[in-house]
Amino acid sequence: EAKSRGRGTFVHFEPQLQQDADDRVRLEHDLRQALKRNEFEVHYQPVVSATTQAVMGFEALLRWRHPERGLISPAVFIPIAEDTGLIADIGEWTLRQACKHASQWPQHVHVAVNVSPRQLILPALPNAVSDALAAARLQPSRLELEVTESVFLSDTDGSLDVLRRVRSIGVGIALDDFGTGYSSLGYLNKTIFHALKIDGSFVRDAAKRSETVSIIHAIVALANSFRMSITAEGVETVADFERMRELGCHRIQGYLFGRPVPFEETLALVGQRFEYGDRAAG
């Protein structure tokens, strides 16, 4: 018990906390070397049309193949990359890699790249986007950036200005993970976002709660009135898929249609059309 241990005014680390802190220092150190050691890989998850069930694009999801620990989740290393400022270089590498890969898919297939709020406070981002497109000879309309509403919580003006500049290049911007955190309908600014992604936790919750279905219904109506494309994320079952299709989502993404895979495996997916549900629409 911490209380019985004494009245010292300094903080005692519990052994577990100390171990977590050591771990973090070690990971941070390794992360600094990871780019030049070529330890990152971009994986791709298919995004399908709700009506035709054809693959319309892929979301790029970064993986770190640590030499001793194996694959490390972005949920673990992205926050470290953000805190240390390493996200700028890692993000630029990911953007270039994703554009290069997308240029090898058919013209109608797009790529979506996640961008963290820390990258949006860098005025250099629009140039990094242009450079990545030019190097890959990729049309701007085939690239989308995904940002979460956290861009609204800090340095609002600078970040939104960077997003507007990216959009003026012709690149799409999607508001990611909608339905979690502090989501507010006021964030659905149509001058910035061309698309909205409804978070997987919300999509799956709709299977259990009719209130969630009603909320998604309202979000879809509003997004439609702004002519935004709507993606349902985290669709794992045929029932989830049919519910989201009926609610009017245009695009579907989730384990039902495939997990994120290395680039080599996307080539077999680009021509694919799935046939889930009783009404194989389109």
Ligand code: C2E
């Ligand atoms: P996100 O952008 O919302 O990506 C969706 C996450 O949900 C991915 O996790 C994906 O693998 C997972 N997912 C997809 N379908 C399903 C499903 O049906 N069920 C469930 N339970 N999960 C599903 P992942 O790859 O671990 O990425 C986690 C988060 O890390 C991403 O969330 C994104 O915010 C961030 N991230 C990933 N790559 C990058 C990157 O290159 N840059 C930045 N800044 N962030 C990244």
Ligand code: MG
């Ligand atoms: Mg995303």
Ligand code: MG
């Ligand atoms: Mg998301």
Ligand code: MG
């Ligand atoms: Mg997320």
